[in-house]
Amino acid sequence: MSEPVFILVRPQMGENIGAAARAMLNFGLGSMRVVGPRDGWPNPRAVAMASGAGRVLDAAALCGNLPEAMADLAHVYATTARPRGVTKAVFTPEAAIGDARARIALGQKVGFLFGPERAGLENDDIIRANAIVTVPVNPDFPSLNLAQCVLLMAYEWGRQGSEMPARQLHAGADVRPARAAEIEALAGRLEDSLEVSGFFWPEHKAASMRMTLRNLLSRLDLTDTDVRTLHGVIRALLRGPRPPGPPDRDG
Amino acid sequence: MSEPVFILVRPQMGENIGAAARAMLNFGLGSMRVVGPRDGWPNPRAVAMASGAGRVLDAAALCGNLPEAMADLAHVYATTARPRGVTKAVFTPEAAIGDARARIALGQKVGFLFGPERAGLENDDIIRANAIVTVPVNPDFPSLNLAQCVLLMAYEWGRQGSEMPARQLHAGADVRPARAAEIEALAGRLEDSLEVSGFFWPEHKAASMRMTLRNLLSRLDLTDTDVRTLHGVIRALLRGPRPPGPPDRDG
Numbered sequence: 001m002s003e004p005v006f007i008l009v010r011p012q013m014g015e016n017i018g019a020a021a022r023a024m025l026n027f028g029l030g031s032m033r034v035v036g037p038r039d040g041w042p043n044p045r046a047v048a049m050a051s052g053a054g055r056v057l058d059a060a061a062l063c064g065n066l067p068e069a070m071a072d073l074a075h076v077y078a079t080t081a082r083p084r085g086v087t088k089a090v091f092t093p094e095a096a097i098g099d100a101r102a103r104i105a106l107g108q109k110v111g112f113l114f115g116p117e118r119a120g121l122e123n124d125d126i127i128r129a130n131a132i133v134t135v136p137v138n139p140d141f142p143s144l145n146l147a148q149c150v151l152l153m154a155y156e157w158g159r160q161g162s163e164m165p166a167r168q169l170h171a172g173a174d175v176r177p178a179r180a181a182e183i184e185a186l187a188g189r190l191e192d193s194l195e196v197s198g199f200f201w202p203e204h205k206a207a208s209m210r211m212t213l214r215n216l217l218s219r220l221d222l223t224d225t226d227v228r229t230l231h232g233v234i235r236a237l238l239r240g241p242r243p244p245g246p247p248d249r250d251g
Numbered sequence: 252m253s254e255p256v257f258i259l260v261r262p263q264m265g266e267n268i269g270a271a272a273r274a275m276l277n278f279g280l281g282s283m284r285v286v287g288p289r290d291g292w293p294n295p296r297a298v299a300m301a302s303g304a305g306r307v308l309d310a311a312a313l314c315g316n317l318p319e320a321m322a323d324l325a326h327v328y329a330t331t332a333r334p335r336g337v338t339k340a341v342f343t344p345e346a347a348i349g350d351a352r353a354r355i356a357l358g359q360k361v362g363f364l365f366g367p368e369r370a371g372l373e374n375d376d377i378i379r380a381n382a383i384v385t386v387p388v389n390p391d392f393p394s395l396n397l398a399q400c401v402l403l404m405a406y407e408w409g410r411q412g413s414e415m416p417a418r419q420l421h422a423g424a425d426v427r428p429a430r431a432a433e434i435e436a437l438a439g440r441l442e443d444s445l446e447v448s449g450f451f452w453p454e455h456k457a458a459s460m461r462m463t464l465r466n467l468l469s470r471l472d473l474t475d476t477d478v479r480t481l482h483g484v485i486r487a488l489l490r491g492p493r494p495p496g497p498p499d500r501d502g
Contacts, residue, residue, distance in 0.1 A: 022394055026392055028389040052392055053394070087477075089419065089472075090419045092413070092415055092416075092418075094410060094417065134415070135406075136409055137278065138276060138409070143273055148399075152403075158387055158389070159344075159345060162343070162387040166343050167341070167343075167350075168340065169340050170338050170339075
């Protein structure tokens with residue numbers, strides 16, 4: 001098993017079970033167990049809400065009690081808002097998922113417990129877990145529901161396993177960054193055109209105006225397409241008013 | 252302004268606007284703007300759903316169009332599933348919030364755009380933003396709704412600003428880690444009691460059995476309370492069967 005098991009403990013509303021399944025699958029998780037669901041199992045409202053994530057519910061294991069649901073797990077984290085007098089290690093979601101990923105890499109089976117909507121996990125559940133996870137919510141407004149808590153844990157799982165680069169400069173289009181020679185040529189064209197238009201005035205400021213323009217063009221992260229567009233812009237502006245049409249072939 | 256503005260662009264269902272307000276307030280965010288909500292403004296369904304986060308809706312600015320909503324912002328991130336042919340930097344939520352926090356620290360006003368439920372932001376919206384944010388969801392099941400996307404961005408904001416320690420060993424209870432001398436005394440008590448009970452047999456294994464027990468007690472991260480509990484456990488086991496009652500005062 002290369003992913004954590006998400007165990008819903010005594011969930012009440014089928015809609016939340018379905019939303020939890022969706023949240024899990026959004027981040028590639030598919031291993032759910034359900035302990036004592038209030039409205040029986042399978043739950044038609046859960047199925048309706050899960051929609052495309054119905055396969056998570058189909059594969060979910062129904063368990064009679066929590067010890068049965070976690071019997072094969074080596075490490076279990078209980079999600080709860082407050083430790084409530086239970087002496088146990090408390091992790092942030094980030095640290096808990098990091099810990100879980102390290103354990104899974106060692107071949108351990110791990111699970112996360114999520115409590116019922118209204119009251120959350122009881123101390124009798126929490127004492128069976130190895131550790132506690134607490135989302136650092138606003139203490140003046142801590143209102144995460146079951147599906148939201150599942151979503152945040154699943155997001156952490158996905159975030160820490162994601163190979164998406166933190167920042168892609170020119171993503172999503174068939175372009176490449178402009179090369180220095182292309183920027184140089186664009187800057188030269190612009191300077192020549194502005195020279196013709198009498199832009200560099202007064203003369204004692206001309207040098208600094210040229211530097212400002214060069215610096216501007218160098219820091220714009222232009223693509224090859226941008227450079228072609230700007231060549232056309234300069235050409236059109238220099239030519240002045242005329243009806244739309246193909247550019248002349250003069251440069 | 253020390254927090255980002257969340258701009259909901261042409262949101263459709265009031266419930267989602269209310270859920271977005273809750274998600275924001277969960278992580279201490281309260282600055283919302285709403286552009287062209289389908290069902291008018293204020294929206295009673297949004298208010299009902301927001302419940303305790305109604306103050307976020309009360310303070311939200313209603314804007315006629317996107318340029319008006321972002322007019323005072325120095326940097327705007329558009330949340331969208333795919334860049335869809337727009338050439339623009341794409342950040343993960345983590346990197347975008349990191350970037351936003353750095354800009355806010357420099358005194359810049361920043362905002363995040365969230366598109367309508369069904370179709371998401373249009374290219375006409377995205378080209379006005381400075382950068383794109385994409386949640387790294389499962390490509391086979393990318394089903395985040397508006398309120399979930401707001402929740403994940405708000406969570407990232409809270410996560411990166413949280414002062415909660417990644418791991419607290421004995422949180423939530425009035426206890427302290429046991430000191431070495433206390434572990435030493437407990438181990439000595441246990442060894443003595445087991446000696447009496449004939450545990451260390453065969454004799455040639457006694458030394459390694461003692462080491463195993465010492466090592467076990469040393470790695471348990473016991474608290475002062477745990478140590479007292481275990482002293483009582485040893486005492487009771489050693490005494491054998493008797494009816495419940497206060498322990499003798501003999502140690």
